[in-house]
Amino acid sequence: GENVEQHPSTLSVQEGDSAVIKCTYSDSASNYFPWYKQELGKGPQLIIDIRSNVGEKKDQRIAVTLNKTAKHFSLHITETQPEDSAVYFCAASTDTGFQKLVFGTGTRLLVSP
Amino acid sequence: DGGITQSPKYLFRKEGQNVTLSCEQNLNHDAMYWYRQDPGQGLRLIYYSQIVNDFQKGDIAEGYSVSREKKESFPLTVTSAQKNPTAFYLCASTSRGYNQPQHFGDGTRLSIL
Numbered sequence: 001g002e003n004v005e006q007h008p009s010t011l012s013v014q015e016g017d018s019a020v021i022k023c024t025y026s027d028s029a030s031n032y033f034p035w036y037k038q039e040l041g042k043g044p045q046l047i048i049d050i051r052s053n054v055g056e057k058k059d060q061r062i063a064v065t066l067n068k069t070a071k072h073f074s075l076h077i078t079e080t081q082p083e084d085s086a087v088y089f090c091a092a093s094t095d096t097g098f099q100k101l102v103f104g105t106g107t108r109l110l111v112s113p
Numbered sequence: 114d115g116g117i118t119q120s121p122k123y124l125f126r127k128e129g130q131n132v133t134l135s136c137e138q139n140l141n142h143d144a145m146y147w148y149r150q151d152p153g154q155g156l157r158l159i160y161y162s163q164i165v166n167d168f169q170k171g172d173i174a175e176g177y178s179v180s181r182e183k184k185e186s187f188p189l190t191v192t193s194a195q196k197n198p199t200a201f202y203l204c205a206s207t208s209r210g211y212n213q214p215q216h217f218g219d220g221t222r223l224s225i226l
Binding site (some may be wrong): 004006009031032034036041042043044045046049051089091093098099100101102103104105106 | 117119144153154155156157158161163171203205207212213214215216217218219220
Protein backbone atom coordinates (compact mmCIF):
# COMPACT_ATOMS: atom_id res chain seq x y z
CA GLY A 1 0.00 0.00 0.00
CA GLU A 2 0.84 3.67 -0.10
CA ASN A 3 3.47 5.06 2.27
CA VAL A 4 4.07 8.78 2.77
CA GLU A 5 7.21 10.14 4.40
CA GLN A 6 7.39 13.75 5.57
CA HIS A 7 10.42 15.88 6.50
CA PRO A 8 11.44 17.67 8.60
CA SER A 9 9.51 16.76 11.74
CA THR A 10 10.16 20.21 13.20
CA LEU A 11 11.06 23.47 11.49
CA SER A 12 11.91 26.78 13.14
CA VAL A 13 12.14 29.98 11.09
CA GLN A 14 12.22 33.70 11.68
CA GLU A 15 9.24 35.80 10.69
CA GLY A 16 9.53 36.77 7.05
CA ASP A 17 11.64 33.76 6.09
CA SER A 18 10.43 30.99 3.79
CA ALA A 19 9.57 27.49 4.95
CA VAL A 20 9.67 24.30 2.88
CA ILE A 21 8.22 20.94 3.88
CA LYS A 22 8.83 17.86 1.74
CA CYS A 23 6.93 14.61 1.30
CA THR A 24 7.65 11.49 -0.69
CA TYR A 25 5.14 8.82 -1.65
CA SER A 26 5.54 5.23 -2.77
CA ASP A 27 2.52 4.46 -4.96
CA SER A 28 2.95 5.80 -8.48
CA ALA A 29 -0.84 5.57 -8.93
CA SER A 30 -1.43 8.32 -6.34
CA ASN A 31 -3.07 11.28 -8.03
CA TYR A 32 -4.23 13.69 -5.33
CA PHE A 33 -2.02 15.47 -2.80
CA PRO A 34 -3.59 17.74 -0.16
CA TRP A 35 -1.85 19.70 2.57
CA TYR A 36 -3.47 20.34 5.94
CA LYS A 37 -2.70 22.79 8.76
CA GLN A 38 -3.59 21.72 12.28
CA GLU A 39 -3.63 24.09 15.21
CA LEU A 40 -3.54 22.88 18.79
CA GLY A 41 -6.74 21.16 19.83
CA LYS A 42 -8.32 21.60 16.39
CA GLY A 43 -8.99 19.42 13.40
CA PRO A 44 -6.84 19.65 10.26
CA GLN A 45 -7.78 22.39 7.82
CA LEU A 46 -7.12 22.04 4.11
CA ILE A 47 -4.80 24.80 2.94
CA ILE A 48 -3.94 23.71 -0.59
CA ASP A 49 -4.14 20.63 -2.77
CA ILE A 50 -2.73 19.52 -6.11
CA ARG A 51 -3.71 16.87 -8.61
CA SER A 52 -1.32 14.76 -10.61
CA ASN A 53 -1.96 16.54 -13.87
CA VAL A 54 -0.50 19.77 -12.45
CA GLY A 55 3.12 20.46 -11.51
CA GLU A 56 2.64 23.52 -9.34
CA LYS A 57 -0.16 25.43 -7.64
CA LYS A 58 -0.02 28.71 -5.78
CA ASP A 59 -2.39 30.51 -3.42
CA GLN A 60 -1.02 33.80 -2.11
CA ARG A 61 1.92 32.93 0.20
CA ILE A 62 1.45 29.18 -0.16
CA ALA A 63 2.58 27.00 -3.05
CA VAL A 64 2.82 23.29 -3.68
CA THR A 65 5.05 21.58 -6.23
CA LEU A 66 4.74 18.02 -7.48
CA ASN A 67 7.41 15.87 -9.13
CA LYS A 68 5.69 12.71 -10.32
CA THR A 69 8.87 11.14 -11.65
CA ALA A 70 10.63 11.41 -8.30
CA LYS A 71 7.37 10.84 -6.40
CA HIS A 72 7.72 13.79 -4.13
CA PHE A 73 5.80 16.98 -3.44
CA SER A 74 6.59 20.03 -1.35
CA LEU A 75 4.82 22.84 0.49
CA HIS A 76 6.37 26.29 0.25
CA ILE A 77 5.33 29.12 2.57
CA THR A 78 6.82 32.53 1.85
CA GLU A 79 6.96 35.58 4.11
CA THR A 80 6.09 33.48 7.15
CA GLN A 81 4.10 35.01 9.98
CA PRO A 82 3.70 33.90 13.62
CA GLU A 83 0.16 32.75 12.85
CA ASP A 84 1.61 30.21 10.41
CA SER A 85 2.90 28.30 13.46
CA ALA A 86 1.10 24.95 13.48
CA VAL A 87 1.52 21.30 12.50
CA TYR A 88 1.35 20.67 8.77
CA PHE A 89 0.41 17.31 7.25
CA CYS A 90 0.80 16.11 3.71
CA ALA A 91 -1.29 13.27 2.29
CA ALA A 92 -1.57 11.22 -0.87
CA SER A 93 -4.54 9.42 -2.38
CA THR A 94 -5.43 7.19 -5.28
CA ASP A 95 -9.05 8.04 -5.97
CA THR A 96 -10.40 4.99 -7.74
CA GLY A 97 -13.99 5.51 -6.69
CA PHE A 98 -13.06 5.97 -3.04
CA GLN A 99 -10.63 8.57 -1.76
CA LYS A 100 -8.33 6.98 0.81
CA LEU A 101 -5.85 9.51 2.16
CA VAL A 102 -2.53 8.28 3.54
CA PHE A 103 -0.96 10.94 5.77
CA GLY A 104 2.60 11.89 6.53
CA THR A 105 3.68 12.13 10.16
CA GLY A 106 3.49 15.92 10.30
CA THR A 107 5.85 18.90 10.55
CA ARG A 108 5.70 21.28 13.48
CA LEU A 109 6.43 24.76 12.14
CA LEU A 110 7.43 27.48 14.60
CA VAL A 111 7.67 31.04 13.30
CA SER A 112 9.45 33.36 15.72
CA PRO A 113 8.74 37.11 15.67
CA ASP B 114 -22.57 27.72 9.01
CA GLY B 115 -21.96 24.39 7.32
CA GLY B 116 -19.50 22.07 8.92
CA ILE B 117 -18.71 18.97 10.91
CA THR B 118 -19.56 18.81 14.60
CA GLN B 119 -17.87 16.31 16.87
CA SER B 120 -18.93 15.75 20.45
CA PRO B 121 -17.93 15.59 23.16
CA LYS B 122 -14.63 17.45 22.94
CA TYR B 123 -13.20 15.41 25.84
CA LEU B 124 -14.24 11.91 26.88
CA PHE B 125 -13.05 9.57 29.60
CA ARG B 126 -13.43 5.81 29.49
CA LYS B 127 -13.33 3.35 32.33
CA GLU B 128 -11.85 -0.10 31.92
CA GLY B 129 -14.29 -2.48 30.20
CA GLN B 130 -16.57 0.32 29.06
CA ASN B 131 -17.80 1.11 25.55
CA VAL B 132 -18.00 4.78 24.61
CA THR B 133 -19.55 6.44 21.56
CA LEU B 134 -18.20 9.50 19.78
CA SER B 135 -20.61 11.61 17.80
CA CYS B 136 -20.02 13.08 14.34
CA GLU B 137 -22.64 15.16 12.54
CA GLN B 138 -22.26 17.05 9.25
CA ASN B 139 -24.55 19.50 7.49
CA LEU B 140 -22.51 19.74 4.31
CA ASN B 141 -24.69 17.21 2.46
CA HIS B 142 -21.58 15.09 1.96
CA ASP B 143 -21.92 11.45 0.95
CA ALA B 144 -18.72 9.99 2.36
CA MET B 145 -17.66 10.12 5.99
CA TYR B 146 -14.49 8.93 7.72
CA TRP B 147 -13.06 8.28 11.16
CA TYR B 148 -9.36 8.74 11.87
CA ARG B 149 -7.21 8.20 14.92
CA GLN B 150 -4.34 10.58 15.68
CA ASP B 151 -1.51 9.69 18.07
CA PRO B 152 1.37 12.02 19.01
CA GLY B 153 4.10 12.07 16.40
CA GLN B 154 2.05 10.06 13.94
CA GLY B 155 -0.09 10.90 11.01
CA LEU B 156 -3.80 10.23 10.87
CA ARG B 157 -4.79 6.59 10.52
CA LEU B 158 -8.09 5.48 9.01
CA ILE B 159 -10.42 3.51 11.28
CA TYR B 160 -13.66 3.23 9.25
CA TYR B 161 -15.26 4.93 6.30
CA SER B 162 -18.72 5.09 4.76
CA GLN B 163 -19.57 6.10 1.21
CA ILE B 164 -23.36 5.87 1.51
CA VAL B 165 -26.04 5.37 4.13
CA ASN B 166 -26.24 1.86 5.61
CA ASP B 167 -22.85 0.92 4.22
CA PHE B 168 -19.36 1.18 5.74
CA GLN B 169 -15.97 -0.47 5.43
CA LYS B 170 -13.02 -1.10 7.69
CA GLY B 171 -9.97 1.06 7.40
CA ASP B 172 -6.43 0.22 8.44
CA ILE B 173 -7.00 0.01 12.21
CA ALA B 174 -10.65 -1.09 12.68
CA GLU B 175 -10.07 -3.65 15.46
CA GLY B 176 -11.81 -2.62 18.68
CA TYR B 177 -14.05 -0.06 16.95
CA SER B 178 -17.53 -0.13 15.44
CA VAL B 179 -19.63 2.35 13.45
CA SER B 180 -23.09 2.84 12.03
CA ARG B 181 -24.45 5.01 9.22
CA GLU B 182 -28.23 5.18 9.58
CA LYS B 183 -28.46 8.79 8.38
CA LYS B 184 -26.47 10.69 5.80
CA GLU B 185 -25.62 13.38 8.34
CA SER B 186 -24.40 11.11 11.14
CA PHE B 187 -21.53 8.65 11.54
CA PRO B 188 -21.01 7.69 15.20
CA LEU B 189 -17.94 5.75 16.31
CA THR B 190 -18.02 3.31 19.25
CA VAL B 191 -14.76 2.52 20.99
CA THR B 192 -15.31 -0.89 22.51
CA SER B 193 -13.64 -2.52 25.49
CA ALA B 194 -11.73 -4.66 22.98
CA GLN B 195 -9.66 -1.61 22.03
CA LYS B 196 -6.84 -1.94 24.52
CA ASN B 197 -5.13 1.36 23.78
CA PRO B 198 -7.95 3.82 23.12
CA THR B 199 -6.23 6.98 24.36
CA ALA B 200 -5.97 9.20 21.27
CA PHE B 201 -7.42 12.15 19.40
CA TYR B 202 -10.28 11.04 17.14
CA LEU B 203 -11.14 12.97 14.02
CA CYS B 204 -14.18 12.73 11.77
CA ALA B 205 -14.12 13.91 8.16
CA SER B 206 -16.46 14.07 5.21
CA THR B 207 -16.26 14.65 1.49
CA SER B 208 -18.71 15.18 -1.32
CA ARG B 209 -19.24 12.87 -4.26
CA GLY B 210 -16.84 13.41 -7.12
CA TYR B 211 -13.28 12.87 -8.19
CA ASN B 212 -10.66 13.86 -5.61
CA GLN B 213 -12.89 16.11 -3.57
CA PRO B 214 -11.19 17.52 -0.44
CA GLN B 215 -11.92 16.03 2.95
CA HIS B 216 -13.21 18.40 5.62
CA PHE B 217 -12.52 17.67 9.28
CA GLY B 218 -14.26 18.28 12.58
CA ASP B 219 -12.39 19.56 15.64
CA GLY B 220 -11.96 16.13 17.18
CA THR B 221 -12.67 14.27 20.40
CA ARG B 222 -9.87 13.54 22.85
CA LEU B 223 -10.44 10.19 24.55
CA SER B 224 -8.57 9.26 27.72
CA ILE B 225 -8.57 6.28 30.06
CA LEU B 226 -9.57 6.78 33.69
